[in-house]
Amino acid sequence: MTAAGPVTAMSLPERAKRAAKVAAKYADAVDREGRFPSEALDAMKAERLMGVMIKAELGGEGASLSEVADVCVTLGQACGSSAMVYAMHQIQIASLNDYAVGSAWYEEFLGRVCDEQLLIGSATSEAGGIGGNLRNSICAVDVVGDVVRLEKDATVISYGEASDAIMVTSRRNADAAPSDQVSTVFVKGQYTLEKTTDWDTLGMRGTCSEGFIFRAEGAKEQILPRPFAEIAAQSMLAVSHLLWSALWYGIAYDAFARGQSFVKAAARKNPGQTPPGALRVAEAANLLQQVKGNVVSGLKQFEAAKGNPDALNAMSFAVAMNNIKIGTSQTILTVINHCMLICGIAGYKNDTPYSLGRHLRDAHSAQLMISNDRVLGNTSTMLLVNKPDPSLVG
Amino acid sequence: MHDVVRQLLAKHGSLPVSVDEIANNADLYDAGLSSFASVQLMLALEEHFDVEFPEHLLNRKSFSSIDAIAAAVSEIADDQAA
Structure with missing residues (x-):
């Protein structure tokens, strides 16, 4: 938190431009090598851009979606992959901001996102005919006592290996319909990733959207309360x-x-x-x-x-x-x-x-x-x- | 009203479970109602009752349960008869 003072005293657009400068410098190398834009993400974290949309009480800055979109415009001019990673992270933040209200676990987690500048990934796609159909799942969370377990054959987890936490969709339970889904955030250390597919693509090569078998175990309250x-x-x-x-x-x-x-x-x-x-x-x-x-x-x-x-x-x-x-x-x-x-x-x-x-x-x-x-x-x-x-x- | 809604839901809802197993107040989206099927059901209701859903009822809530659908159709029928 000691670094938070001087950096956040600057305006959000100014900090975005500083991070974008780093992203631009490495954009061609990231694209050519098809590697994660780690320099750009380090710069975004140094500029404390990860938690800006989280409310101030939890350590964020309460930035609006328009302000965050403007950061995406700035980053997009520098490096498409870096901007996409940032945008996808903010999509998870927007969901957690509004749909985990009242959950002590999530309040603490969002506080950590601000303090530690965590990067959140997402696993919605699934093998077995689901593909990118966001609103259907095959896998289901298994709740026993206070523990939740989940295994998902995720065809795509963008920046899966670089993520500090991953938000995963699944069916509510083993008997639920494919569209009766819940979403659960698991933090690094609670899950393992077994790589199944590579990411060698035409563009957006730095998002490293590889496929993984995702296996996780966490606390029951990590299942988001809203459907x-x-x-x-x-x-x-x-x-x-x-x-x-x-x-x-x-x-x-x-x-x-x-x-x-x-x-x-x-x-x-x-x-x-x-x-x-x-x-x-x-x-x-x-x-x-x-x-x-x-x-x-x-x-x-x-x-x-x-x-x-x-x-x-x-x-x-x-x-x-x-x-x-x-x-x-x-x-x-x-x-x-x-x-x-x-x-x-x-x-x-x-x-x-x-x-x-x-x-x-x-x-x-x-x-x-x-x-x-x-x-x-x-x-x-x-x-x-x-x-x-x-x-x-x- | 609920019986007609149930009949049309069974025919157009493409649900993975039987409509008989769904309570009037149960969440239809949880039961597997897709947005495509909800529009098909809406068209069937419009045809059956000779009404048109106004913009303010074109949302997920209007189709969230058998009760909600019946209430929405009653509201339209009252408005359009008046």
Whole structure:
């Protein structure tokens, strides 16, 4: 706690920029080697960014989701993998903040997250036909006396080995339906990870989203008191779409900045002539503004609905959050592709100030993490009955 | 009302358990009601009662139990008859 004073005296955006500087320095190495961005995470912890959204009474700073999203934008400009690890951690924090209220175990745990700057991972995917279907589980928690045991064949646990704690979904008990789920946080030392699959991917190579057999034993009160169905519907899906979109916007923004610098350098070399890429910079800026507007309006809608289960449960809210995810994930690819056309071979090469390969590859993950087809399918079901609100002020 | 809701739930709810085993106040999501099935059930209720669910009832709570569905349908039927 001795380090907390001087660092947290600085503003959150300032601390985010300092961490982002470190993330940017190692981004290409992390991408090339497909390794965990440990320097960036160390910097985030040194800047005490892990617990900012936790309330002050527990040692956090009570930051809003919009403020945390802005940190994701800053980190996204530096290193997509680092930003994604941070965003995923904050998704767990958002769930624990609102759905573990009154639990002594969780109050102490959230205090530890602030004090020790713990990184929380997540294990929702499962082998055996569940895949990424968040709202179904095969495995079940086994409660005997005060002890809970769980074994999960998790196809993906992002940054599993670097996590200090992991939040795991499962069925409520061995007789429960696949969708009757609970969520449990186990801390390091309470679980073992037996690696089953590697993470050698096109992009987001630093998230190290390997597969593991997860085996854990903890205290019964580590099972979150609220059903996972409620946490997923009211917090996790919306927060995921918003924080992911924020960092995707950051990735696209950095690509845009490279394209803009490229055109500016060309304009300086040939004064009086408009470089051929200039028009595309204008097009990319236009698309980027749409992405930003999408994320900002989504955050505004979330902050307005926060704490109101009726508003968070409304179909119109779910449709809006889904649309933010679809719109952002599709548009950033167009933006980065424009930038690639602007920078030409300098963007295509991996070793220039205008390189865009990492941005483009990282951005391709956006339409897959919760597949856009699955999200659109879900939205189309809701639109059988839901009528979008046309009002601009409603 | 509860009988009709039960019949439509059995037909459109795609539940892993029999509707007969579900109490009127039991949580249908815990019983395995998916969001897709809840919309199918909503459409079936609209068709059966010749009503349309208004925006404020399009949420998880309205479909959280047989009691809640019956209450929601009664509310709409009263509103739309008035």
